[in-house]
Amino acid sequence: MTQIFQRAWVGKGLILLLMALTLLPFLSLFTAALAPGGTYPSGIAWPEAPQWNNFVRAFEVADIGRMMVSSLIIVLGVVPLAVVIASMAGFALAKLVPTGRKWLYLVFVLGLTLPFESIITPLYYEIRALGLLNTRFAIILPLLGLYMPFSVYWMRAHFINVPQDLSEAAQLDGAGYWREFWYVQIPLARSSIMSLSILLFLWTWNQFLLPIVLVQDPAKRTMAGALGAFQGQWGTDVPLLSAGSLIIMAPTIIIFLIFQRQFVAALLQGAVKG
Template sequence: MAALLLFTLMPFVTLLSAALQPTGQPPRGLTWPSSPQWSNFVEAYQVAEMTPLLVSSVLIVIGVVPVSLLISALAGYGLASLSIPGARWLFLVFIAGLTIPFESLITPLYYQMKALGVLNSRLAVILALIGIFMPFSVFWMRTHFESIPSEIREAAEIDGAGPWQAFWRVHLPLARPAVASLAILLFLWTWNQFILALVLIEDPSMRTVAGALGAFQSQYSTNVVLLAAVSALIMAPSIVVFLLFQRQFSRALLEGAVKG
Protein backbone atom coordinates (compact mmCIF):
# COMPACT_ATOMS: atom_id res chain seq x y z
CA MET A 1 0.00 0.00 0.00
CA ALA A 2 2.91 2.34 0.71
CA ALA A 3 4.34 1.65 -2.75
CA LEU A 4 0.92 2.29 -4.31
CA LEU A 5 0.63 5.54 -2.36
CA LEU A 6 4.02 6.72 -3.62
CA PHE A 7 3.09 5.75 -7.18
CA THR A 8 -0.16 7.74 -6.89
CA LEU A 9 1.46 10.83 -5.38
CA MET A 10 4.37 10.94 -7.80
CA PRO A 11 2.53 12.88 -10.58
CA PHE A 12 1.38 15.50 -8.07
CA VAL A 13 4.86 15.91 -6.63
CA THR A 14 6.32 16.20 -10.14
CA LEU A 15 3.75 18.84 -11.08
CA LEU A 16 4.43 20.84 -7.93
CA SER A 17 8.18 20.71 -8.38
CA ALA A 18 7.83 21.89 -11.98
CA ALA A 19 5.58 24.77 -10.90
CA LEU A 20 8.17 25.98 -8.36
CA GLN A 21 11.06 26.16 -10.81
CA PRO A 22 12.38 29.59 -11.91
CA THR A 23 10.35 31.02 -14.79
CA GLY A 24 11.92 30.37 -18.17
CA GLN A 25 13.91 27.39 -16.93
CA PRO A 26 12.44 24.12 -18.27
CA PRO A 27 12.08 21.47 -15.54
CA ARG A 28 14.30 18.43 -15.86
CA GLY A 29 12.89 15.38 -14.19
CA LEU A 30 11.88 15.25 -10.55
CA THR A 31 14.13 17.88 -9.01
CA TRP A 32 13.07 20.05 -6.09
CA PRO A 33 14.32 23.63 -6.63
CA SER A 34 16.79 25.05 -4.15
CA SER A 35 14.74 28.25 -3.94
CA PRO A 36 11.06 27.47 -4.67
CA GLN A 37 9.36 30.25 -6.63
CA TRP A 38 5.94 30.40 -4.95
CA SER A 39 5.30 33.63 -6.83
CA ASN A 40 4.78 31.49 -9.95
CA PHE A 41 1.30 30.66 -8.71
CA VAL A 42 0.45 34.35 -8.39
CA GLU A 43 1.79 35.05 -11.86
CA ALA A 44 -0.09 32.09 -13.34
CA TYR A 45 -3.30 33.22 -11.63
CA GLN A 46 -2.95 36.69 -13.08
CA VAL A 47 -1.89 35.59 -16.55
CA ALA A 48 -4.75 33.10 -16.82
CA GLU A 49 -7.25 35.70 -15.46
CA MET A 50 -8.72 33.03 -13.24
CA THR A 51 -11.08 35.17 -11.15
CA PRO A 52 -13.95 35.22 -13.71
CA LEU A 53 -13.25 31.58 -14.55
CA LEU A 54 -13.52 30.55 -10.90
CA VAL A 55 -16.80 32.45 -10.61
CA SER A 56 -18.06 30.78 -13.78
CA SER A 57 -17.04 27.33 -12.54
CA VAL A 58 -18.78 27.88 -9.21
CA LEU A 59 -21.99 28.99 -10.97
CA ILE A 60 -21.93 25.92 -13.20
CA VAL A 61 -21.32 23.64 -10.21
CA ILE A 62 -24.20 25.28 -8.31
CA GLY A 63 -26.45 24.75 -11.33
CA VAL A 64 -25.47 21.12 -11.92
CA VAL A 65 -24.89 19.41 -8.58
CA PRO A 66 -28.05 20.26 -6.56
CA VAL A 67 -30.41 19.65 -9.49
CA SER A 68 -28.71 16.37 -10.39
CA LEU A 69 -28.88 15.20 -6.77
CA LEU A 70 -32.57 16.02 -6.45
CA ILE A 71 -33.61 14.38 -9.73
CA SER A 72 -31.48 11.28 -9.22
CA ALA A 73 -32.62 10.82 -5.62
CA LEU A 74 -36.27 11.01 -6.64
CA ALA A 75 -35.77 8.74 -9.65
CA GLY A 76 -33.70 6.23 -7.69
CA TYR A 77 -36.28 6.10 -4.91
CA GLY A 78 -39.11 5.66 -7.37
CA LEU A 79 -37.40 2.86 -9.29
CA ALA A 80 -36.32 1.03 -6.13
CA SER A 81 -39.24 1.49 -3.73
CA LEU A 82 -42.39 2.28 -5.70
CA SER A 83 -44.40 -0.12 -7.80
CA ILE A 84 -43.95 1.67 -11.10
CA PRO A 85 -45.10 -0.23 -14.21
CA GLY A 86 -42.12 -0.97 -16.40
CA ALA A 87 -39.62 0.21 -13.77
CA ARG A 88 -37.15 -2.51 -14.68
CA TRP A 89 -37.20 -1.56 -18.36
CA LEU A 90 -36.91 2.10 -17.51
CA PHE A 91 -33.88 1.35 -15.37
CA LEU A 92 -32.32 -0.54 -18.28
CA VAL A 93 -32.65 2.64 -20.34
CA PHE A 94 -30.53 4.46 -17.75
CA ILE A 95 -28.02 1.60 -17.77
CA ALA A 96 -27.82 1.87 -21.56
CA GLY A 97 -26.94 5.52 -21.11
CA LEU A 98 -23.78 4.47 -19.29
CA THR A 99 -22.55 2.67 -22.40
CA ILE A 100 -22.72 5.70 -24.72
CA PRO A 101 -19.29 7.26 -25.33
CA PHE A 102 -19.15 10.84 -24.11
CA GLU A 103 -17.40 12.05 -27.26
CA SER A 104 -20.29 10.88 -29.46
CA LEU A 105 -22.69 13.20 -27.61
CA ILE A 106 -20.80 16.46 -28.17
CA THR A 107 -22.06 17.22 -31.69
CA PRO A 108 -25.75 16.38 -30.95
CA LEU A 109 -25.57 18.44 -27.76
CA TYR A 110 -24.18 21.41 -29.68
CA TYR A 111 -27.09 21.45 -32.12
CA GLN A 112 -29.63 20.74 -29.38
CA MET A 113 -28.44 23.68 -27.29
CA LYS A 114 -28.44 25.83 -30.41
CA ALA A 115 -32.05 24.85 -31.09
CA LEU A 116 -32.97 25.68 -27.49
CA GLY A 117 -31.38 29.12 -27.84
CA VAL A 118 -28.97 28.68 -24.93
CA LEU A 119 -25.75 28.16 -26.88
CA ASN A 120 -22.78 30.25 -25.70
CA SER A 121 -24.14 30.43 -22.16
CA ARG A 122 -23.50 28.62 -18.90
CA LEU A 123 -27.02 27.22 -19.07
CA ALA A 124 -26.00 25.14 -22.09
CA VAL A 125 -23.22 23.45 -20.10
CA ILE A 126 -25.48 23.03 -17.04
CA LEU A 127 -28.28 21.33 -18.99
CA ALA A 128 -25.85 19.13 -20.91
CA LEU A 129 -24.03 17.97 -17.78
CA ILE A 130 -27.26 17.24 -15.89
CA GLY A 131 -28.37 14.98 -18.73
CA ILE A 132 -24.98 13.30 -19.06
CA PHE A 133 -24.73 12.63 -15.32
CA MET A 134 -28.25 11.19 -14.96
CA PRO A 135 -27.57 7.55 -15.92
CA PHE A 136 -24.84 7.08 -13.34
CA SER A 137 -26.60 9.21 -10.70
CA VAL A 138 -29.85 7.29 -10.97
CA PHE A 139 -27.98 3.98 -10.92
CA TRP A 140 -26.07 5.10 -7.80
CA MET A 141 -29.17 6.21 -5.88
CA ARG A 142 -31.31 3.26 -6.93
CA THR A 143 -28.63 0.86 -5.71
CA HIS A 144 -28.62 2.59 -2.32
CA PHE A 145 -32.40 2.65 -1.89
CA GLU A 146 -32.61 -1.02 -2.81
CA SER A 147 -30.17 -1.83 -0.01
CA ILE A 148 -32.51 -0.33 2.63
CA PRO A 149 -34.28 -3.16 4.51
CA SER A 150 -37.91 -3.63 3.57
CA GLU A 151 -38.84 -3.54 7.28
CA ILE A 152 -38.08 0.20 7.32
CA ARG A 153 -40.47 0.78 4.44
CA GLU A 154 -43.15 -1.30 6.10
CA ALA A 155 -42.73 0.54 9.43
CA ALA A 156 -43.15 3.88 7.65
CA GLU A 157 -46.32 2.64 5.95
CA ILE A 158 -47.74 1.36 9.26
CA ASP A 159 -47.11 4.79 10.80
CA GLY A 160 -49.21 6.32 8.04
CA ALA A 161 -46.43 7.79 5.93
CA GLY A 162 -47.16 8.05 2.24
CA PRO A 163 -44.50 7.66 -0.46
CA TRP A 164 -43.61 11.36 -0.35
CA GLN A 165 -43.34 11.51 3.45
CA ALA A 166 -41.41 8.25 3.57
CA PHE A 167 -38.94 9.61 1.06
CA TRP A 168 -38.25 12.92 2.83
CA ARG A 169 -38.44 11.75 6.45
CA VAL A 170 -37.10 8.18 6.30
CA HIS A 171 -35.25 7.22 3.13
CA LEU A 172 -33.48 10.47 2.27
CA PRO A 173 -31.93 10.90 5.77
CA LEU A 174 -30.66 7.31 5.55
CA ALA A 175 -29.20 8.11 2.12
CA ARG A 176 -26.92 10.92 3.33
CA PRO A 177 -23.67 8.99 2.74
CA ALA A 178 -24.78 8.05 -0.77
CA VAL A 179 -25.93 11.59 -1.54
CA ALA A 180 -22.73 13.09 -0.13
CA SER A 181 -20.48 10.77 -2.12
CA LEU A 182 -22.48 11.38 -5.30
CA ALA A 183 -22.20 15.12 -4.68
CA ILE A 184 -18.40 14.76 -4.47
CA LEU A 185 -18.28 12.87 -7.77
CA LEU A 186 -20.57 15.36 -9.51
CA PHE A 187 -18.50 18.26 -8.23
CA LEU A 188 -15.26 16.70 -9.45
CA TRP A 189 -16.68 15.86 -12.86
CA THR A 190 -18.25 19.30 -13.29
CA TRP A 191 -15.22 21.24 -12.05
CA ASN A 192 -12.87 19.30 -14.33
CA GLN A 193 -15.15 19.53 -17.36
CA PHE A 194 -13.05 20.52 -20.34
CA ILE A 195 -14.56 19.64 -23.72
CA LEU A 196 -18.15 20.81 -23.23
CA ALA A 197 -17.03 24.21 -21.96
CA LEU A 198 -14.93 24.72 -25.08
CA VAL A 199 -17.63 23.56 -27.48
CA LEU A 200 -20.75 25.13 -25.99
CA ILE A 201 -19.35 28.47 -24.76
CA GLU A 202 -17.58 30.87 -27.09
CA ASP A 203 -16.71 33.51 -24.49
CA PRO A 204 -13.52 32.31 -22.71
CA SER A 205 -14.41 34.20 -19.52
CA MET A 206 -17.62 32.13 -19.12
CA ARG A 207 -15.93 28.75 -19.35
CA THR A 208 -14.71 26.57 -16.53
CA VAL A 209 -11.19 26.86 -15.20
CA ALA A 210 -10.38 23.51 -16.83
CA GLY A 211 -11.78 24.72 -20.14
CA ALA A 212 -9.50 27.72 -20.02
CA LEU A 213 -6.43 25.54 -19.80
CA GLY A 214 -6.58 24.89 -23.53
CA ALA A 215 -6.49 28.60 -24.36
CA PHE A 216 -3.71 29.15 -21.82
CA GLN A 217 -1.68 26.33 -23.32
CA SER A 218 -1.98 27.76 -26.84
CA GLN A 219 -0.58 31.11 -25.67
CA TYR A 220 2.07 29.86 -23.21
CA SER A 221 2.92 26.43 -24.62
CA THR A 222 6.66 27.07 -24.19
CA ASN A 223 6.41 28.24 -20.57
CA VAL A 224 6.22 24.86 -18.86
CA VAL A 225 6.58 26.39 -15.40
CA LEU A 226 3.47 28.58 -15.74
CA LEU A 227 1.55 25.69 -17.32
CA ALA A 228 2.38 23.52 -14.32
CA ALA A 229 1.43 26.30 -11.92
CA VAL A 230 -1.96 26.97 -13.52
CA SER A 231 -2.63 23.21 -13.69
CA ALA A 232 -1.93 22.93 -9.96
CA LEU A 233 -4.27 25.84 -9.26
CA ILE A 234 -7.05 24.18 -11.26
CA MET A 235 -6.57 20.85 -9.45
CA ALA A 236 -6.38 22.35 -5.95
CA PRO A 237 -10.16 22.76 -5.29
CA SER A 238 -10.85 19.17 -6.39
CA ILE A 239 -8.15 17.81 -4.11
CA VAL A 240 -9.35 19.90 -1.16
CA VAL A 241 -12.99 18.82 -1.59
CA PHE A 242 -12.05 15.16 -1.82
CA LEU A 243 -9.80 15.32 1.23
CA LEU A 244 -12.51 17.06 3.27
CA PHE A 245 -15.25 14.58 2.37
CA GLN A 246 -13.32 11.37 1.78
CA ARG A 247 -14.84 9.76 4.87
CA GLN A 248 -18.34 10.26 3.50
CA PHE A 249 -17.22 8.81 0.18
CA SER A 250 -15.62 5.76 1.80
CA ARG A 251 -18.63 5.26 4.06
CA ALA A 252 -20.97 5.16 1.06
CA LEU A 253 -18.77 2.66 -0.77
CA LEU A 254 -18.53 0.35 2.26
CA GLU A 255 -22.14 0.74 3.36
CA GLY A 256 -23.48 -2.02 1.17
CA ALA A 257 -20.63 -4.37 2.05
CA VAL A 258 -21.46 -4.49 5.76
CA LYS A 259 -25.21 -5.03 5.45
CA GLY A 260 -26.64 -8.38 6.34
Protein backbone atom coordinates in the same frame (compact mmCIF):
# COMPACT_ATOMS: atom_id res chain seq x y z
CA MET B 1 2.69 -16.19 12.72
CA THR B 2 5.68 -15.44 10.50
CA GLN B 3 3.53 -15.76 7.36
CA ILE B 4 0.97 -13.33 8.76
CA PHE B 5 3.76 -10.88 9.59
CA GLN B 6 5.21 -11.19 6.08
CA ARG B 7 1.82 -10.69 4.44
CA ALA B 8 1.28 -7.54 6.50
CA TRP B 9 4.60 -6.09 5.38
CA VAL B 10 3.97 -7.05 1.76
CA GLY B 11 0.58 -5.34 1.91
CA LYS B 12 2.08 -2.19 3.42
CA GLY B 13 4.84 -2.20 0.82
CA LEU B 14 2.34 -2.42 -2.04
CA ILE B 15 0.30 0.43 -0.56
CA LEU B 16 3.40 2.60 -0.24
CA LEU B 17 4.36 1.77 -3.82
CA LEU B 18 0.92 2.74 -5.11
CA MET B 19 1.06 5.97 -3.10
CA ALA B 20 4.45 6.81 -4.60
CA LEU B 21 3.22 6.13 -8.13
CA THR B 22 0.15 8.29 -7.50
CA LEU B 23 2.09 11.21 -6.02
CA LEU B 24 4.90 11.12 -8.57
CA PRO B 25 3.07 13.15 -11.28
CA PHE B 26 1.99 15.76 -8.72
CA LEU B 27 5.54 16.06 -7.43
CA SER B 28 6.85 16.49 -10.96
CA LEU B 29 4.22 19.16 -11.65
CA PHE B 30 5.05 20.96 -8.40
CA THR B 31 8.80 21.10 -9.05
CA ALA B 32 8.13 22.27 -12.61
CA ALA B 33 5.92 25.06 -11.29
CA LEU B 34 8.82 26.37 -9.19
CA ALA B 35 11.28 26.49 -12.08
CA PRO B 36 12.29 29.85 -13.59
CA GLY B 37 9.86 31.18 -16.20
CA GLY B 38 10.55 30.26 -19.80
CA THR B 39 12.58 27.16 -18.93
CA TYR B 40 11.81 23.53 -19.72
CA PRO B 41 12.20 21.45 -16.54
CA SER B 42 13.24 17.86 -17.11
CA GLY B 43 12.37 15.17 -14.58
CA ILE B 44 11.89 15.77 -10.87
CA ALA B 45 14.53 18.19 -9.65
CA TRP B 46 14.17 20.84 -6.97
CA PRO B 47 15.19 24.19 -8.54
CA GLU B 48 18.10 26.08 -7.04
CA ALA B 49 15.97 29.23 -6.72
CA PRO B 50 12.29 28.25 -6.36
CA GLN B 51 10.05 30.77 -8.09
CA TRP B 52 7.03 30.85 -5.77
CA ASN B 53 5.77 33.94 -7.55
CA ASN B 54 4.84 31.68 -10.49
CA PHE B 55 1.65 30.80 -8.62
CA VAL B 56 0.76 34.47 -8.15
CA ARG B 57 1.57 35.22 -11.77
CA ALA B 58 -0.48 32.29 -13.03
CA PHE B 59 -3.43 33.37 -10.88
CA GLU B 60 -3.30 36.87 -12.33
CA VAL B 61 -2.51 35.99 -15.95
CA ALA B 62 -5.24 33.34 -16.22
CA ASP B 63 -7.73 35.45 -14.23
CA ILE B 64 -8.34 32.38 -12.11
CA GLY B 65 -10.49 34.30 -9.61
CA ARG B 66 -13.15 34.90 -12.25
CA MET B 67 -12.79 31.35 -13.54
CA MET B 68 -13.37 30.02 -10.04
CA VAL B 69 -16.60 32.03 -9.73
CA SER B 70 -17.78 30.66 -13.09
CA SER B 71 -16.98 27.10 -11.99
CA LEU B 72 -18.90 27.58 -8.75
CA ILE B 73 -21.94 28.86 -10.65
CA ILE B 74 -21.86 25.81 -12.94
CA VAL B 75 -21.36 23.42 -10.00
CA LEU B 76 -24.28 24.98 -8.11
CA GLY B 77 -26.41 24.66 -11.24
CA VAL B 78 -25.58 20.98 -11.73
CA VAL B 79 -24.91 19.19 -8.45
CA PRO B 80 -27.95 20.09 -6.24
CA LEU B 81 -30.47 19.57 -9.03
CA ALA B 82 -28.85 16.33 -10.21
CA VAL B 83 -28.81 14.94 -6.65
CA VAL B 84 -32.48 15.80 -6.04
CA ILE B 85 -33.68 14.33 -9.34
CA ALA B 86 -31.52 11.22 -8.98
CA SER B 87 -32.72 10.66 -5.41
CA MET B 88 -36.36 10.81 -6.42
CA ALA B 89 -35.81 8.60 -9.48
CA GLY B 90 -33.71 6.12 -7.48
CA PHE B 91 -36.39 5.86 -4.80
CA ALA B 92 -39.12 5.38 -7.40
CA LEU B 93 -37.20 2.64 -9.23
CA ALA B 94 -36.30 0.86 -5.99
CA LYS B 95 -39.61 1.08 -4.11
CA LEU B 96 -42.44 2.15 -6.41
CA VAL B 97 -41.86 0.51 -9.80
CA PRO B 98 -43.60 -2.88 -10.08
CA THR B 99 -41.41 -5.93 -10.61
CA GLY B 100 -42.69 -6.44 -14.14
CA ARG B 101 -41.47 -3.01 -15.22
CA LYS B 102 -37.83 -3.27 -14.25
CA TRP B 103 -36.98 -2.47 -17.89
CA LEU B 104 -37.27 1.19 -16.86
CA TYR B 105 -34.16 0.67 -14.76
CA LEU B 106 -32.35 -0.85 -17.74
CA VAL B 107 -32.87 2.40 -19.64
CA PHE B 108 -30.66 4.18 -17.10
CA VAL B 109 -28.12 1.36 -17.16
CA LEU B 110 -27.87 1.68 -20.95
CA GLY B 111 -27.08 5.36 -20.41
CA LEU B 112 -23.89 4.30 -18.62
CA THR B 113 -22.64 2.67 -21.83
CA LEU B 114 -23.06 5.80 -23.95
CA PRO B 115 -19.65 7.19 -24.97
CA PHE B 116 -19.53 10.84 -24.02
CA GLU B 117 -17.44 11.85 -27.05
CA SER B 118 -19.89 10.25 -29.49
CA ILE B 119 -22.66 12.75 -28.74
CA ILE B 120 -20.61 15.95 -28.62
CA THR B 121 -21.33 16.81 -32.29
CA PRO B 122 -25.15 16.40 -32.20
CA LEU B 123 -25.11 18.08 -28.78
CA TYR B 124 -23.38 21.10 -30.28
CA TYR B 125 -26.04 21.51 -32.98
CA GLU B 126 -28.85 21.03 -30.46
CA ILE B 127 -27.44 23.64 -28.11
CA ARG B 128 -26.96 26.00 -31.04
CA ALA B 129 -30.59 25.49 -32.14
CA LEU B 130 -31.71 26.38 -28.62
CA GLY B 131 -29.66 29.57 -28.71
CA LEU B 132 -27.59 28.57 -25.68
CA LEU B 133 -24.12 28.55 -27.21
CA ASN B 134 -21.54 30.54 -25.25
CA THR B 135 -23.67 30.48 -22.09
CA ARG B 136 -23.27 28.51 -18.88
CA PHE B 137 -26.56 26.74 -19.61
CA ALA B 138 -24.75 25.08 -22.52
CA ILE B 139 -22.68 23.29 -19.87
CA ILE B 140 -25.22 22.89 -17.08
CA LEU B 141 -28.08 21.30 -19.04
CA PRO B 142 -26.02 18.64 -20.88
CA LEU B 143 -24.19 17.71 -17.70
CA LEU B 144 -27.49 17.13 -15.90
CA GLY B 145 -28.49 14.65 -18.57
CA LEU B 146 -25.09 13.00 -18.86
CA TYR B 147 -24.76 12.50 -15.09
CA MET B 148 -28.28 11.19 -14.61
CA PRO B 149 -27.75 7.49 -15.53
CA PHE B 150 -24.92 7.04 -13.03
CA SER B 151 -26.63 9.18 -10.37
CA VAL B 152 -29.90 7.22 -10.58
CA TYR B 153 -27.97 3.94 -10.55
CA TRP B 154 -26.05 5.10 -7.45
CA MET B 155 -29.13 6.18 -5.50
CA ARG B 156 -31.20 3.15 -6.50
CA ALA B 157 -28.43 0.91 -5.17
CA HIS B 158 -28.91 2.55 -1.78
CA PHE B 159 -32.72 2.62 -1.64
CA ILE B 160 -33.12 -0.97 -2.82
CA ASN B 161 -31.11 -2.12 0.23
CA VAL B 162 -33.23 -0.21 2.75
CA PRO B 163 -35.42 -2.73 4.62
CA GLN B 164 -38.98 -2.84 3.38
CA ASP B 165 -40.14 -2.86 7.01
CA LEU B 166 -39.31 0.85 7.27
CA SER B 167 -41.59 1.66 4.35
CA GLU B 168 -44.39 -0.45 5.79
CA ALA B 169 -44.00 1.18 9.20
CA ALA B 170 -44.17 4.64 7.64
CA GLN B 171 -47.29 3.70 5.71
CA LEU B 172 -48.93 2.32 8.85
CA ASP B 173 -48.29 5.67 10.52
CA GLY B 174 -50.19 7.36 7.71
CA ALA B 175 -47.24 8.64 5.70
CA GLY B 176 -47.62 8.69 1.95
CA TYR B 177 -44.81 8.02 -0.49
CA TRP B 178 -43.80 11.69 -0.54
CA ARG B 179 -43.53 12.00 3.24
CA GLU B 180 -41.79 8.64 3.46
CA PHE B 181 -39.25 9.81 0.90
CA TRP B 182 -38.37 13.07 2.64
CA TYR B 183 -38.67 12.09 6.30
CA VAL B 184 -37.60 8.43 6.30
CA GLN B 185 -35.55 7.60 3.21
CA ILE B 186 -33.55 10.80 2.69
CA PRO B 187 -32.08 10.90 6.25
CA LEU B 188 -30.95 7.29 5.80
CA ALA B 189 -29.35 8.15 2.45
CA ARG B 190 -27.12 10.91 3.81
CA SER B 191 -23.83 9.11 3.15
CA SER B 192 -24.87 8.07 -0.37
CA ILE B 193 -26.05 11.59 -1.18
CA MET B 194 -22.86 13.10 0.20
CA SER B 195 -20.61 10.77 -1.78
CA LEU B 196 -22.64 11.32 -4.96
CA SER B 197 -22.39 15.07 -4.46
CA ILE B 198 -18.61 14.81 -4.11
CA LEU B 199 -18.33 12.79 -7.31
CA LEU B 200 -20.54 15.18 -9.27
CA PHE B 201 -18.59 18.14 -7.91
CA LEU B 202 -15.29 16.63 -9.00
CA TRP B 203 -16.58 15.69 -12.45
CA THR B 204 -18.19 19.09 -13.02
CA TRP B 205 -15.22 21.08 -11.75
CA ASN B 206 -12.85 19.07 -13.95
CA GLN B 207 -15.12 19.09 -17.01
CA PHE B 208 -12.97 19.98 -19.99
CA LEU B 209 -14.53 18.90 -23.31
CA LEU B 210 -17.98 20.50 -23.04
CA PRO B 211 -16.74 23.98 -22.06
CA ILE B 212 -14.15 23.94 -24.86
CA VAL B 213 -16.68 22.96 -27.54
CA LEU B 214 -19.81 24.82 -26.42
CA VAL B 215 -18.47 27.99 -24.80
CA GLN B 216 -16.09 30.39 -26.49
CA ASP B 217 -15.73 32.86 -23.62
CA PRO B 218 -13.19 31.46 -21.09
CA ALA B 219 -14.87 33.49 -18.34
CA LYS B 220 -18.01 31.32 -18.71
CA ARG B 221 -16.23 27.97 -18.64
CA THR B 222 -15.19 25.69 -15.82
CA MET B 223 -11.66 26.15 -14.52
CA ALA B 224 -10.47 23.04 -16.33
CA GLY B 225 -12.04 24.28 -19.56
CA ALA B 226 -10.46 27.69 -19.09
CA LEU B 227 -7.11 25.94 -18.80
CA GLY B 228 -7.43 25.09 -22.50
CA ALA B 229 -7.36 28.78 -23.41
CA PHE B 230 -4.58 29.38 -20.89
CA GLN B 231 -2.55 26.56 -22.42
CA GLY B 232 -2.98 27.93 -25.91
CA GLN B 233 -1.70 31.35 -24.87
CA TRP B 234 1.01 30.32 -22.41
CA GLY B 235 1.74 26.75 -23.47
CA THR B 236 5.42 27.53 -24.07
CA ASP B 237 5.88 28.68 -20.47
CA VAL B 238 5.91 25.29 -18.76
CA PRO B 239 6.41 26.58 -15.16
CA LEU B 240 3.50 29.02 -15.52
CA LEU B 241 1.27 26.34 -17.02
CA SER B 242 2.22 23.91 -14.23
CA ALA B 243 1.43 26.50 -11.56
CA GLY B 244 -1.95 27.21 -13.15
CA SER B 245 -2.75 23.49 -13.30
CA LEU B 246 -1.97 23.05 -9.59
CA ILE B 247 -4.17 26.01 -8.66
CA ILE B 248 -7.04 24.55 -10.67
CA MET B 249 -6.64 21.12 -9.05
CA ALA B 250 -6.39 22.48 -5.50
CA PRO B 251 -10.17 22.88 -4.79
CA THR B 252 -10.98 19.31 -5.86
CA ILE B 253 -8.20 17.89 -3.69
CA ILE B 254 -9.32 19.96 -0.70
CA ILE B 255 -12.97 18.91 -1.12
CA PHE B 256 -12.04 15.24 -1.31
CA LEU B 257 -9.77 15.45 1.75
CA ILE B 258 -12.52 17.14 3.78
CA PHE B 259 -15.27 14.66 2.85
CA GLN B 260 -13.24 11.51 2.30
CA ARG B 261 -14.77 9.77 5.33
CA GLN B 262 -18.31 10.20 4.03
CA PHE B 263 -17.21 9.04 0.58
CA VAL B 264 -15.49 5.91 1.87
CA ALA B 265 -18.41 5.19 4.22
CA ALA B 266 -20.84 5.18 1.31
CA LEU B 267 -18.62 2.85 -0.70
CA LEU B 268 -18.24 0.45 2.21
CA GLN B 269 -21.97 0.61 2.91
CA GLY B 270 -22.68 -0.49 -0.65
CA ALA B 271 -20.05 -3.23 -0.44
CA VAL B 272 -21.48 -4.66 2.78
CA LYS B 273 -25.07 -4.58 1.56
CA GLY B 274 -24.27 -5.53 -2.03
